[in-house]
Amino acid sequence: MSSRIRSRIIATCFTATLLAVPLVAFAGLSSNSTGLEAAAAGSGLTGGCSSAGCIADVVGRVINVVIGFLGIVLLCLFLYAGFLWMTAGGDEKNVKKAKDILLQAVVGYFIIGMAYALTSFVLSNLAAVTAPASEAAATAPAPAPAP
Numbered sequence: 001m002s003s004r005i006r007s008r009i010i011a012t013c014f015t016a017t018l019l020a021v022p023l024v025a026f027a028g029l030s031s032n033s034t035g036l037e038a039a040a041a042g043s044g045l046t047g048g049c050s051s052a053g054c055i056a057d058v059v060g061r062v063i064n065v066v067i068g069f070l071g072i073v074l075l076c077l078f079l080y081a082g083f084l085w086m087t088a089g090g091d092e093k094n095v096k097k098a099k100d101i102l103l104q105a106v107v108g109y110f111i112i113g114m115a116y117a118l119t120s121f122v123l124s125n126l127a128a129v130t131a132p133a134s135e136a137a138a139t140a141p142a143p144a145p146a147p
Contacts, residue, residue, distance in 0.1 A: 017075065035120070063119065070112050077105040 085098035 067112065067116055070108075074105055074109055074112070077101060077108075081105065 081098045081101035084094055084101070088094035088098065
């Protein structure tokens with residue numbers, strides 16, 4: 001296989017990956033899983049916020065875009081470090097540089113994941129706390145029976 005064909009295949013796979021990553025990243029997000037609808041209803045908005053200019057929707061979209069962008073940057077770091085390692089040719093300096101980049105990318109992945117988990121936790125609990133009494137009673141766990 002010639003190097004020209006190989007480089008085109010690699011470029012095609014890389015482009016397809018860059019186009020597919022945001023679709024996968026946004027697949028699991030919905031207004032029900034983020035707790036934004038419950039928070040809007042708890043703040044006194046009837047039926048939640050349905051317009052495109054609602055602050056809750058805008059903030060949710062901004063967070064989703066930032067997390068999606070960080071995922072793309074993380075993927076690029078993994079690919080760069082892997083390429084650097086594979087083309088090191090036994091040079092310990094390049095191998096160490098690639099390992100350092102991989103380690104930093106993994107640490108960044110966990111930081112991004114923890115930030116998303118913390119944000120999701122805070123938003124869902126904020127929605128539960130600020131919900132009106134009728135909704136809070138419907139979502140609150142039943143008290144344990146007395147012995």
